[in-house]
Amino acid sequence: MDAQVEIQLIAAVVAIACAIPGVFLVLRKMALISDAISHSILPGIVIGFFITEDLNSPLLILLAALMGVITVVLVEAIQKTGLVKEDTAIGLVFPALFSIGVILIAKNANDVHLDVDAVLLGELAFAPFDRLIVSGTDIGPKSLWVMGTILLITIGMLFAFFKELKVSTFDAGLSAALGFSPVVLHYGLMTVSSVTVVGAFEAVGAVLVVALMIAPAATAYLLTSDLKKMLVLSVIFGVFSAIAGYWVAHFLDASIAGSMTTVLGLVFLMVYLFAPNKGLIAVMYRQKQQRTEVSLLTFLLHLNNHEEESERHVKHLNEHINWQKVRSKTVLDLAERNNLVHIDKNIVSLTIKGKEFTDLALEYIITNKDEKIEHMKDDFFLFRG
Secondary structure (H helix, E strand, O other), X not given: OOHHHHHHHHHHHHHHHHHHHXXXXXXXXXXXXXXXXXXXXXXXXXXXXXHHOOOOOHHHHHHHHHHHHHHHHHHHHHHHOOOOOHHHHHHHHHHHHHHHHHHHHHHHOOOOOOOHHHHHHOOHHHHHHOEEEXXXXXXXXXXXXXHHHHHHHHHHHHHHHHHHHHHHHHOHHHHHHOOOOHHHHHHHHHHHHHHHHHHXXXXXXXXXXXXXXXXXXXHHHOOOOOHHHHHHHHHHHHHHHHHHHHXXXXXXXXXHHHHHHHHHHHHHHHHHHHOOOOOHHHHXXXXXXXXXXXXXXXXXXXHHHOOOHHHHEOOHHHHOOOOOHHHHHHHHHHHHHOOOEEEEOOEEEEOHHHHXXXXXXXXXXXXXXXXXXXXXXXXXXXXXX
């Protein structure tokens, strides 16, 4: 198989393997923990190497995964004291553990391929050269087989425990009531995340692992509230960014990991700006519409409270309510377009529909019961929650 194809295949498999646990980390508001795990597992890798003196030993993965779980336990133990918040606890734990790993490497592993640069950055371009040989037969890149195995295990566990993960993610209390131990599921997820990070460590490095675990999930979160759709979108964004990032690096002769991370960032930025409901532009538009409709309601309430013509003259919007002409015209046009007011010789009056609208809006504001305003939600942002 061509080296270019192998690199892209490894990147795609890593992206899928990282995207699945990444969705649950984002939903549980634990995105930072992936960064902590990706650095704090270093001592586990080093200790595993000291024991086996073999970089290919499965013990490295097991000890690194264990170190990832220990990281989570330490973070939660510090957080539960109530003295510091979770992000502070993470900032205390993972630098300490990572520093221990760096010291161990510097003192005892200078003569082997276990250096800090390789651990932090990784290099996909070299992944195809590290082959898996079985009975003298080359069966492909070792990273592909390692990550492929981890991916299959992750998918199997996702299908087996999807319902339990879903319930515990959104409602830990309900999960416990139904007999699903939130603690077991939590540490199970942390273990899967740790194993995934370790498996991708040498091929892509800690920085790209974190990016692939969090960026696709965060991007998908902006587009849907459905867990299954979020998982699918996260995988699609991860794979697309991995493949596109490779070709960007190929044409620019740049770092593959850096290019993939950059594409992930650009994809997130595009969705962040243009997502239909949660995108920045959509949110700003909705806020602008809501401000206009609050002004509309203020205007209608004013008309409802005053019978005298002087109080209902068009110019009165500028004089008494103290609005600028542009705002006054915007509110008046909105009211007229929705048949809420009638204008005769510059005197504004509520229509029957306008009177009903004002009464319903007042009732909604006072009681916060929206049964009677369902038909208004399609036309007015103000009542959409």
